Amino acid sequence: xxxxLFFGYYASAIVIFSLLVVTRSNPVHSVMWMLLLFxxxxxxxxxxxxxxxxxxxxxxxxxxxxxxxxxxxxLLNLRExxxxxxxxxxxxxxxxxxxxxxxxxxxxxxxxxxxPAGKYSVEFIKQETHTKALGxxxxxxxxxxxxxASLVLLVAIIGAIVLAKRKTGSK
Amino acid sequence: xxxLNWYLMLSAAVFMIGVFGFLTRxxxxxxxxxxxxMLNAVNISLVAFSxxxxxxxxxxxxxxxxxxxxxxxxxxxxIIIALFRNKDTxxxxxxxxxxx
Numbered sequence: 001x002x003x004x005l006f007f008g009y010y011a012s013a014i015v016i017f018s019l020l021v022v023t024r025s026n027p028v029h030s031v032m033w034m035l036l037l038f039x040x041x042x043x044x045x046x047x048x049x050x051x052x053x054x055x056x057x058x059x060x061x062x063x064x065x066x067x068x069x070x071x072x073x074x075l076l077n078l079r080e081x082x083x084x085x086x087x088x089x090x091x092x093x094x095x096x097x098x099x100x101x102x103x104x105x106x107x108x109x110x111x112x113x114x115x116p117a118g119k120y121s122v123e124f125i126k127q128e129t130h131t132k133a134l135g136x137x138x139x140x141x142x143x144x145x146x147x148x149a150s151l152v153l154l155v156a157i158i159g160a161i162v163l164a165k166r167k168t169g170s171k
Numbered sequence: 172x173x174x175l176n177w178y179l180m181l182s183a184a185v186f187m188i189g190v191f192g193f194l195t196r197x198x199x200x201x202x203x204x205x206x207x208x209m210l211n212a213v214n215i216s217l218v219a220f221s222x223x224x225x226x227x228x229x230x231x232x233x234x235x236x237x238x239x240x241x242x243x244x245x246x247x248x249x250i251i252i253a254l255f256r257n258k259d260t261x262x263x264x265x266x267x268x269x270x271x
Binding site for chain 2: 018038045049057084086087090091101
């Protein structure tokens, strides 16, 4: 009973916060609701025995990405943002597409059959500790994707600087 | 024990809210936040699968998704700054240079 209650609270909070994120007219309020949303998602990860993922959810999403969003909002003009309409004119079409997609996905979820279970049972992870098991897998079987991820980050660093740099001598 | 389907339904709901925000909001920054919402929805379902199928590969995938999300946020926000510098607006329906 208690796990269901716990999941119910987190699920309803996550859905409500995501709705608030996409419907607030002030983008700063959206970012703040998103912060709460990310903390609740991290709580859900803890509930699923994924404590390392919960930690990087808080550090990377709530700590880094949202601060980046806030900084960019700081640079833009928010005064006129509060006066104009927040949705595009054809928003009912978007709502219809979304509802249809949701109906399709929910009807597909019902017929889902899980595959055979792997070797990382709760007892195995409890004995090995979660971060160690994850690190062993990441640095052996997934070493090459891990290196590619570092390349992606390098491209992002250089690309962000090149794109946001003010062109000198063009004006 | 919470059934796996509940997590999948929660993930689907959050993903669709993200799709709705991306399709209907005028502000490009909120559209980017909707994309982050969709990535988070996928992460929820991947971690749930990883727990219920007792396989850590789902969580490895989540780490890579978070990496790509960070890169995407940095690049996307740089593009927004460049756009705002040239056009003085962050509204998606006022940008029609590509005639899309």
